[in-house]
Structure formats: C-alpha cells, structure tokens
Amino acid sequence: MVPPRLATVCLAFALLVLAATDALAHAVTEGDKGYIIEISGINLIPFVYLGAKHMVTGYDHLLFLFGVIFFLYRMKHIAIYVSLFAVGHSTTMLLGVFFDWNVSSYLIDAIIGLSVVYKALDNLGAFQRWFGFQPDTKIATLVFGFFHGLGLATKILEYDIAPDGLLPNLIAFNIGVELGQLIALAMILIFMGFWRRTEGFWRHAYTVNVAMMSAGFMLIGYQLTGYFVA
Template structure:
C-alpha cells in the first residue's frame, strides 16, 4: 500500500468533470495568488512578537506553531494529496508520522545551525512536492516509467523540505538565544498539534465526500487542480528567486 492511484481507476475527463475542474482550478488560483508569496511566512504581528521577547515562552510558541500549520496552504495541499487514497487509519498514521518526522527534524536543525539557503528555492521545492503527490495519485509514474516510487520515502524527504522552508523564515527573525531550544521545541509541538487539527478536518470532509458518487467522478479533477496549484506555487517562488 503506497497511497497512490492504480492504473485501473476510472480517470476519463469528460463533460461531467469540467464544472468541478473549473471550480477547483479557481480555488488553486486563489490559494496561489491570494496568499503571501512565501508559503512559510509569519504574520507581521507574530514576527514583531518573536523579535521582542526573550526567555522561555512555551505556550505562545506552541500557539504560533499551530497557527502556522493550519494556515499553511502548501502543507495542507500536500497532506490532502498524501491521504487522498488512504482509507485505513494505520496507513494514514504512518504517512503523517513520516511527514512530521521530516518536518520536525529540519525545522529544529535549520534554526539551530543557522542554515543559509534561499527560501525561494526551498518553497519552490515544496511546490514541487505537491506536484509529485498529485502525479502519484494519478498513477503517472506507473504509466510513464513502469514503476511505483517509494511514497513513504518521498513523504519523509518532502517533509524535510517543508520543515526546512519554515526554518529559513524563522532565521530571519533573530530569535533571542535565551530560551531558543525550549521555544523551538514548543513551536514544533504546536506545528504537530496544528497538523493533527488540520488532518482531522480534512479527513472529516474526505469521509463525507468518499461516500458520494462524486468522489470517483471528480478524483481525477481534484488531483489535476492540486498539480496545477503546485506548479503555480513553484513558478511563483522561482520568479521571486530570479527577480529579487
């Protein structure tokens, strides 16, 4: 079980799919251009708070971590793709845990070791992670190359990039070294709490959708829209990297 689509799934894109495709593509456009250019950006008010405080502040940092996750559209798109064809709780738990391990590791290490990588490039890779998962759900790799990539490994690797993306942003805020490690750990805990809340909401909506006939009619459409959003996110970040 890799959580990816199979070749025998009904993927024809006929007239029944077009209204759903237009609606989902519209949502993708709003997500890509209606949000800040940096998917991992922190609100200005939160930025000022982070820069001003010193010492250990566990609850505020937990709140900031949870807020980041539930408002991080790139995270949510990737999670949506990961669980799209996962039905068993054990399978969902494995993939989400791998993503969390990757995200947590690079978030902590990226800040502690003061890594210096362009946030535009990292966010572009994160956009490609959404594209990768959409193509995986569409069974593209099996059709094009005749094999199925290890989606568990891919989820872990892309989790590393998702955490690294946030680390590049946090580095810019000059967090006080006093209490840095406890605050980062609290932020990380908040991120995982936010991930669980977001995942619960996605699973509830997916559960209702999967019980209707429209799920299989629009599964192809949803993944095409998700892939489109991923490409737009990637292009947006690469444009920023070249221009700025």
C-alpha cells in the first residue's frame, strides 16, 4: 500500500508540472526573450548561459532524463543513454533553427509529453506485459531526443534571432544546453544515489513512475488543447 504522504507528494508534483506551462512549452522568460530579439552579432557567453538555464529549468527535459536513468546503475550505461539524448536534442535544435523548420510547437510538445509517458511505461514493464515485446530503449531515447530538440527550435524561431552570428550563437546555446544537462544529471544522480540506498526505493518506484506518467499525460492534454483552441 502506498503511504498517503508519498501519494500526496506525487500528486502535488504532477500538479506542479501541469501548472508550469511556460517551462513545459519550452518557453523563454520575458527578459531572455527581449534580449534574444534585440542583440545581433556573435554573443557566445550569453547564449551558453541561456542554453544552460533552459535545460536546468525545463521540466519536460528533466522528467524524461529522470525516467531514462531511473533504473540505470552503471555510469557506462548512463553515459550511453544521455549521449544518445544529447545527440538527438542537439541535431534537431541546430537544424531546426538554422533551416527554419516550421512545425507546430503544440504538437511537438505533445510528443515530448508522450516521451515522458513512454519512459514511465517502460520503467513499469508495461510493454512486455501488455504487448509481449520490449521496444529498443536506445533507439527510443535518440528519437525522442530529436523531438525534444525540435521543440526548443520551434520556440527559438518565434524570437527571430538576428542572422548575423546565428550559427556560432546556436552552437554556444547548444553547448549551454549540454552543460545544463550535465548539472541536472549530477543533481538527479545524487538524489537517486541516496534514494536507492533506502528500503523504500523499490516499494515507491511504481508510484513515482505512475506520477511521472500522469504528468506526461497532463502535458499532452495541455498542448493538444492549446493546438485546437489556438
């Protein structure tokens, strides 16, 4: 039986994710938005900072990353999956902005919500129980990484970054994203390291993944509602 306190925490976490609509939609703060629109030329350090800030505050990225490493114990395996996510994320973010790919941010963010649902179901072993097969988790991580990067690209395109110095600034932004991912990963691993040593880890793992799946479904619903309403 799930302790009431843990269930309350998980519910509050899911509601927090739903309420944080700006972060879930890859939004940039108003101050950062104004800065991006106004500057021109090569500005490497500011874009590194903006990229790192985006990753550390991006709830959808962190949820997916949390799900990916949930049952990974060896650093070698963690490095493989995080690298696949980084390759996918970097590729579509750079290409999407540089070649001006026009894709609905609502639909992309709905797919990102689906990535969170997928990873939670994968952690729960649902695919083997329901369908009798196990999707290739490495391929899935790479593919969903593509969508995470494309989601960010759709938002960056809305701010009409000056073409002067665009490629160096995008590369700097991407470097910042990867630095932010390393910071977020370190914090998650520290948390997981302590949690896994407790007796309640296996008892509560199911509930936490259900909460993560619920947050993913709420993100999907929010984005699809925005798509049809807008």
